[in-house]
Amino acid sequence: MNNLVVLPIIIPLITGLVLAIFNRQIRLHRLLSLLATLSISVVAILLMNQVAIDGPQILQLGNWEAPFGISLVADMLSAILVLTTGIVVSCCLLYAFASIGRERELKYFYPLVLFLLTGVNGSFLTGDIFNLFVCFEVMLVASYVLISLGGTKLQLRESFKYILVNLISSFLFLVSIAYLYGMLGSLNMAHLSARVAEAGQVGLLIPVSILFLIVFSIKAGLLLFYWLPGSYSAPPAVIGAIFAALLTKVGAYAIIRIFSLIFYHDPQITHSLIGILAGISMLLGAIGAVAYWDIKRILTYNVIISIGLILAGFASFNQIGLTGSVYYIVHDMLVKALIFLAGGTVIYVTGTSKIREISGLIQLHPQLGWMFFIGTLSLAGIPPLSGFVGKVLITGGTFQADYFWLGGIGLLTSLMALYSLMKIFMNCFWGNTELTPEMEKGSTRGLLFPIGILAALTFLLGLGAEGIYQYVELAAKGLLDPGIYIGAVLGSNPIP
Amino acid sequence: METLMSILVGLLFAIGTYLILSKRILRIILGTSIIGYAVNLLILTMGGLKTGAPPILGQEALSFTDPLPQALLLTAIVINFATTALILVLSYRAYQELGTDDMEELRGKEDE
Secondary structure: OOHHHHHHHHHHHHHHHHHHHOOOOHHHHHHHHHHHHHHHHHHHHHHHHHHHHHOOEEEEHHHOOOOOOOEEEEOHHHHHHHHHHHHHHHHHHHHHHHHOOHHHHHOOHHHHHHHHHHHHHHHHHEOEHHHHHHHHHHHHHHHHHHHHOOOOHHHHHHHHHHHHHHHHHHHHHHHHHHHHHHHHOOOEHHHHHHHHHHHOOOOOHHHHHHHHHHHHHHHHOOOOOOOHHHHHOOOOHHHHHHHHHHHHHHHHHHHHHHHHHOOOOOOOOHHHHHHHHHHHHHHHHHHHHHHOOEHHHHHHHHHHHHHHHHHHHHHHOOHHHHHHHHHHHHHHHHHHHHHHHHHHHHHHHHOOOEHHHOOOHHHHOHHHHHHHHHHHHHHHOOOOOHHHHHHHHHHHHHHHOOOHHHHHHHHHHHHHHHHHHHHHHHHHHOOOOOOOHHHOOOOOOOOHHHHHHHHHHHHHHHHOHHHHHHHHHHHHHHHHOHHHHHHHHHOOOOOO | OHHHHHHHHHHHHHHHHHHHOOOEHHHHHHHHHHHHHHHHHHHHHHOOOOOOEOOOOOOOOOOEOOOHHHHHHHHHHHHHHHHHHHHHHHHHHHHHHHOOOEHHHHOOOOOO
């Protein structure tokens, strides 16, 4: 029992509720929301160290014993992801201070981000599959409001489609939970895992596992990403950055958790299917990223490529591939936030997202240009930046599992991603400077600092890979051996 | 009884899917809420309908009804209620702003 585990969920929840009461005190909103996200990061670091020493940390809510109550579980993967979430949201909040605008701030922007954070952290930490659904909904309802906040025509049009797709996938999630409960009679993930191991993953359990895969694929944008490019490019840059960095990763986390803890007995069917889906979505995402000439479109298609790559590492299901996947999720959360914020700043300064209409920005904004360049290189996997380590490990993992085609697609699409981002860089930052400082639509004051932090972090994650590697490796070990998780949750209780 | 419920769930799913495939926003929203009811009934049925006495301490019976599906159901209903309210408000606002409730006219990728 460790009360620390619940803090990443209740800190943003309570702060958000308090802020909703004082809805006109914008300074208080800024201060408290930043404090909340920073304190989540601190808690996550404490948790990481405890997990490294003592194994997964558990909290049985209301002191109900494991299979009956709701368990919160912080294993290494969850702790790492909560830490990254805290850091990324802190940077996005700093960016929002200067860019989101008073009107949206007054309409509860900060409380909504905190509620979103509640749902995201809850999804990472919960050990109960119905609670996972509830946390998903908390996150999604906050995202529904964030995506339509401000009410421009484009936002209203896209948010309706976004809500509809997510509503349907939530229903499917409930359906699959109902089937699972009907067959196995439990909702606790550790208990479910023990029961599936006992009964064997045969018969109807396979279609149910595929149904779970479909649900999480919609949320993660794995192959079923038709809704993603439109809806992620509708809201302002900072909201797009939070979505791109967090929401799809929560879906990817759910796939990784469910298929490493519960349905891991038949990788021939489930994991090779995940591999095929990952390969196709990498290819389609890369084609989309290369084809468009619009900053927002190119960036959103890059989200799809990286989700494919993360799950390609997971599909290989060996130590190297899983380590690569975990490392790449962390890297991708940081770099996606970086590149979305940098791209958003370009749009903010020039007032357009069409890259053919922009040129020569490097004269006016050298720092912005170089930070965008760092993000590009990191995303493509150039050493010593953080993407390199992740890509090497994922490719190694897929090769070891004999999925040569999957590793090949990963490398090919990395090249295409590099091309698509260099296209933005060359068109926007090189060439004749047509813009004068007076013609700019907005100033970059206060916007460059958070982008700078993220750029520094991707350097650190690449150079300090050695130090971080031990934690990531521990997370991958936990995924390969569900016994650690089950033992920590159910303890010495005989499994009823 | 379970068979009858299963058929009902299937029927509601079919109606909901049919409504979602239509063009008007309001019909789509009604479709989602009908699918919501279908899902709720499914959860209830999967837990087993009335298999024994109510699960209260002090009851003397050989078997008890599983109370968990009902707890899940309540949560699902509340969430469904909230999202339906949100999407109704949003669609009304979208109708005011965009002047149409036809999904055919809401497609397209160009920004205004």
